[in-house]
Amino acid sequence: MSGALEVLQAGPGLSLQDAGRPGWLAQGLSRGGAADRVALAEGAALLGQASGVALELAGMGGRFRATRDLRIALTGARMAASVDGRTLRWNACWLLPAGETLEIGAAQDGVYGYLTVGGGFDQPEVLGAQGAHLAAGIGRVLAAGDRLALGQDAGGATGLGLDPVARSGGGTLRVLPSLQTEVFPEDMRARFCTETFRRDARGNRMGVRLVPEGAGFGLDAGGRILSEVIVPGDIQIPGDGAPYVLLSECQTTGGYPRIGTVIPADLPHVAQAAPGAEIRFRFVTRDEALAAERGLRDALNRLPKRIAPLVRDPKDINLLDHDLVSGVTDGEVTR
Amino acid sequence: MTAETAFPRIDPVGLDGLLVRFADSLSERANRAALAFRAALERETPEGVEECATSLVSAFVRFDPLALAPDVLERRLSDLLGTRDWYAEELPEGRRRVTIPTLYGTDLAPQLAEAAEAAGLSEDAAIRSLSEAEVRVTTIGFAPGQPYLGTLPECWDIPRQTALTPKVPVGALVVAIRQLVLFSVTTPTGWRHVGQTHARLFRPEADAPFLLRPGDAVRFPAVDRAAFEAMREAGGDGITVEPFT
Numbered sequence: 001m002s003g004a005l006e007v008l009q010a011g012p013g014l015s016l017q018d019a020g021r022p023g024w025l026a027q028g029l030s031r032g033g034a035a036d037r038v039a040l041a042e043g044a045a046l047l048g049q050a051s052g053v054a055l056e057l058a059g060m061g062g063r064f065r066a067t068r069d070l071r072i073a074l075t076g077a078r079m080a081a082s083v084d085g086r087t088l089r090w091n092a093c094w095l096l097p098a099g100e101t102l103e104i105g106a107a108q109d110g111v112y113g114y115l116t117v118g119g120g121f122d123q124p125e126v127l128g129a130q131g132a133h134l135a136a137g138i139g140r141v142l143a144a145g146d147r148l149a150l151g152q153d154a155g156g157a158t159g160l161g162l163d164p165v166a167r168s169g170g171g172t173l174r175v176l177p178s179l180q181t182e183v184f185p186e187d188m189r190a191r192f193c194t195e196t197f198r199r200d201a202r203g204n205r206m207g208v209r210l211v212p213e214g215a216g217f218g219l220d221a222g223g224r225i226l227s228e229v230i231v232p233g234d235i236q237i238p239g240d241g242a243p244y245v246l247l248s249e250c251q252t253t254g255g256y257p258r259i260g261t262v263i264p265a266d267l268p269h270v271a272q273a274a275p276g277a278e279i280r281f282r283f284v285t286r287d288e289a290l291a292a293e294r295g296l297r298d299a300l301n302r303l304p305k306r307i308a309p310l311v312r313d314p315k316d317i318n319l320l321d322h323d324l325v326s327g328v329t330d331g332e333v334t335r
Numbered sequence: 336m337t338a339e340t341a342f343p344r345i346d347p348v349g350l351d352g353l354l355v356r357f358a359d360s361l362s363e364r365a366n367r368a369a370l371a372f373r374a375a376l377e378r379e380t381p382e383g384v385e386e387c388a389t390s391l392v393s394a395f396v397r398f399d400p401l402a403l404a405p406d407v408l409e410r411r412l413s414d415l416l417g418t419r420d421w422y423a424e425e426l427p428e429g430r431r432r433v434t435i436p437t438l439y440g441t442d443l444a445p446q447l448a449e450a451a452e453a454a455g456l457s458e459d460a461a462i463r464s465l466s467e468a469e470v471r472v473t474t475i476g477f478a479p480g481q482p483y484l485g486t487l488p489e490c491w492d493i494p495r496q497t498a499l500t501p502k503v504p505v506g507a508l509v510v511a512i513r514q515l516v517l518f519s520v521t522t523p524t525g526w527r528h529v530g531q532t533h534a535r536l537f538r539p540e541a542d543a544p545f546l547l548r549p550g551d552a553v554r555f556p557a558v559d560r561a562a563f564e565a566m567r568e569a570g571g572d573g574i575t576v577e578p579f580t
Contacts, residue, residue, distance in 0.1 A: 025397070026373075026388035027545045028519070029479040029537075126539045136479045137520060138539045179346055179354065226360060227476070227483070229388060229395040231349045253390050253476035261349040289350045290400055297401070 002122060003068035007146040008101065013058025013204075014142045016123060017114075018131040019051065025252055030232070032133035033248050035112045035205055035271035038165050038300065039076030043116030045303035046073035046093040048156040052120040053130045055142075057113040058205075059274075061104025062144075064115070070096045070150065071118030071158050077110030077169075077272055092161040092310060110169045110272035119153030135206050135249040161310045165299045170199065170277035173245075173266045174284045174292060175235065179228060180257035184237075188217055192259060193281055197243065199273040207236075207246040208270060210279055216241015219257050227255040233262040233270075235281075245270045263289045265296040343368070343416050345409050351385075351400045355412055356393040357421065361485065361514075364422040365392035366473045370549055371424030372416070381411050389549060391474050391483060426471075427550040435517070436573035437508055437530040437555040438563040439465065446500070446527040450510055453493040453527075464488060465508075465529065466557040470515060472549050480536035480545040481519040484553055489513070495525040506532040508555060515555070530555060531563075533572035552579050 007014070017040070020033025034040040034056055044051040061079050073093040074081055081088040084100045090113075096102050107113060123130040132139025142148075181189065197210035218241035229252065230236075236244045236256040245262055247270065260283065262270060273279060284292075342365075348354050355372060358365035373394040376387045383403025388395045398408055439462045440447035451461035470484040487510070495511045500523060503509065507518045508530035516526060519536035532555070536546045547553070558566075558573070566573045 023386050024479070025386050025395070026475065027479060028475045028477060028481050127544065135520070136537065136539070176347070176350060179348060226391060228356075228390045228393055229348060229352070229354060229476075231352055231397075233349055251477045252388070253474070263350055286347070286350070286405065293350060294401060 002119070002150045002152055003066060003070070003098075004147045004149050005070065005117060005121070006065045006067070007142055007144055007148070008063040008065055010062040010141075010143050010146075011057055011060025012141070013056075013060075014062055015056050015058075015132040015134060016053055016121060016130055016139060016142070016148070017056040018053040018129050020131060020248060021127050021129045021133065024127060025229075028252050029127070029133070029136055030250050030252050031248060032136070032138075032205075033129075033131055034114070035247055036076050036110075036114070036268040038167060038268050038296075039112065039114045040116070041300045041303060042075040042091070042162060042164060043073040043114050046075070046091075046160055046162060046307060047071055047116060047118050048304070049118070049120070049154070053123070054114045054116040055148075057104060057107075057115060059111055060106050061113060061115075064096075064102045064104075065100070066096050066098055066102075066150070068098050068150070070098070071153060071156065072096050072102065073116040074104075074113065075116065075164070076112050076114040077107040079107050079113045080105035089161060089310060091164050093158050095158045107274065109274070111274050112271055117150060117153075118156065119151035122149040122151045133249060135251075157309075159310055160307050162303065162307045165296075165303070167268050167272065169269065169272035169274050170279045171269055172280045172282050173269060174263045174289065175260035175281045176263060176286065176289055177283065178234060178258040178261045180225060181260055183219060183225075183257055184217070184259050189259065192217060193283065195280070197279045199275055199277045199279060200242070201275045203275070205247055205249040207244045207250055208273065210243045210245065212242060217243060217259065225255050225257050227253045230254040231261065233264060233267055234258045235260050235262065247271055263292055265289075265292040343421065345412055345416075347405060348395065351397055353396045353398070353405065353409060353412060354393050355396070355416065358392045361391050361473070363486070367424055367426055368392070368421035369394050369474075370427055372421050374427060375415060381408060383408070388476075389474055390476060427548075429548075430550045430552065430579040431548070432552045432554070432577050432579040433547060434554050434556060434575045435532050435534050436558040436563070436566065437466070437532050438560060439530045439557050441560060443531040444507070444528050447529045450493065450527040450529045454490045456490060461529070462557050464490070465510070465515075465555060469552055469554050472547050472551045472553060473514075474549055475545070475547065477516075478518070478520045478522065478537075479539075480547060482517055482536070482547045482551075482553070484515040484517070485513060487513045487515065493527075496527065497525075499523045499525050500528060503528045504531070506534045508532060533563075533566055534574060535572065546574070
């Protein structure tokens with residue numbers, strides 16, 4: 001008796017996401033997966049389970065109802081959330097009682113929020129993963145009326161919170177040189193590092209467009225570059241001179257010149273940059289990038305240790321009263 | 336410019352990738368080198384390497400940078416490069432000949448006339464030229480299962496458009512710079528849409544989700560509108576796949 005999560009109302013970019021499908025690059029299929037993988041890991045840690053599949057809420061949530069009591073975790077871009085009118089704190093896990101309605105609003109910071117459920121979803125795998133790859137036509141955007149079968153939940157506490165791993169939408173992104181960095185004149189590269197860009201309204205899981213304050217960064221030679229492999233984080237400069245930073249659903253090859261590549265540890269900052277957010281770039285050494293990667297992986301490994309019971313907060317009203325699937329009492333706040 | 340003396344060369348791509356480039360422009364020998372080098376890597380994958388892929392004239396290696404130091408992997412790739420003349424290698428084994436019926440022109444492929452003019456051909460001559468050409472899958476990339484196909488006769492060395500066509504459908508055959516691309520997804524493109532096929536290059540739910548492989552020989556014989564529509568009504572694509580000998 002695993003039950004289902006019913007989608008009563010859906011924001012425009014609601015999809016199932018997981019760690020993606022590595023290994024199909026040679027067939028032209030990029031890995032895909034959650035735009036903010038840190039949030040995916042945080043949701044799993046809050047529920048005491050391995051990182052798996054979650055609902056990715058792109059800018060806007062929706063309304064949901066479960067056919068059985070369901071543990072849920074809310075992570076990523078902060079969104080207003082409530083169950084039958086009772087407010088839920090973000091970056092925490094809760095009980096969603098069978099038949100009650102979970103309502104999640106618009107993103108208040110960042111772009112992508114995540115709804116993780118106890119036991120995960122039980123959806124068929126396509127090429128080794130449950131998540132949607134919208135650009136490749138694997139899976140699809142979910143809509144009102146969809147019912148998602150739930151996996152078996154081993155059970156665990158709710159009413160727990162965590163301080164999210166430090167990241168913001170935008171900010172200064174660390175960049176490594178890439179295949180065409182040297183093709184850009186030195187003064188243009190220098191200007192690239194002093195410019196403040198704004199995240200354009202144009203953007204999706206494939207990538208986001210950035211608008212420079214001043215002149216563009218186009219190259220006359222840009223049209224003559226042979227198509228080569230593309231990786232998430234690559235900063236492509238198309239003809240109009242406004243950079244595109246590519247995300248998990250990017251194409252696998254491309255011909256526009258790349259001025260650099262955002263390091264993997266900073267990709268969540270790109271994904272969570274809401275339209276208008278400010279972005280700057282700083283070239284770093286490979287050693288610095290490796291240290292950042294090590295730091296991020298350590299932080300993800302430490303997540304389970306950073307989870308603690310929430311104290312009662314009038315804002316949380318009496319959700320904590322039926323939070324105990326298995327005996328956790330009120331304790332210290334984590335922050 | 337054939338500065339092939341500077342090749343092969345190895346360059347980093349992001350934190351977790353290395354690219355082995357065999358040339359800076361498309362040539363058959365550099366394409367063969369890239370395919371053969373990747374095949375060798377697949378046979379004997381170094382520890383810490385997570386996947387390999389090819390583009391037109393390069394082979395890409397993705398690895399875990401915390402498990403395998405980039406400079407250690409670079410030395411291993413460099414050693415492998417030194418073992419033989421990759422440009423002299425054969426095309427991959429198990430190639431197939433794939434025949435994909437194509438409707439040229441009409442409202443379904445509206446840029447035939449424009450492309451023919453750029454190639455200096457009449458529309459009929461353009462259809463004949465493209466129908467009779469046998470091209471090869473030089474790489475799969477950009478979108479799932481999507482082939483780059485080359486090389487067409489010299490007259491097809493036509494540039495990409497400066498502006499993008501906002502949308503071409505799945506199965507669209509497009510042309511530029513002596514190459515064809517057959518689209519696996521609906522996409523904007525700077526290439527000219529000269530033919531339409533029923534090909535679905537990527538079927539995620541199928542046992543064999545990808546139709547084409549690098550090295551395959553492909554032909555696009557012309558069919559008329561009635562035959563094309565009949566295929567659609569029958570739910571078929573008319574594609575044949577046979578061993579290439």
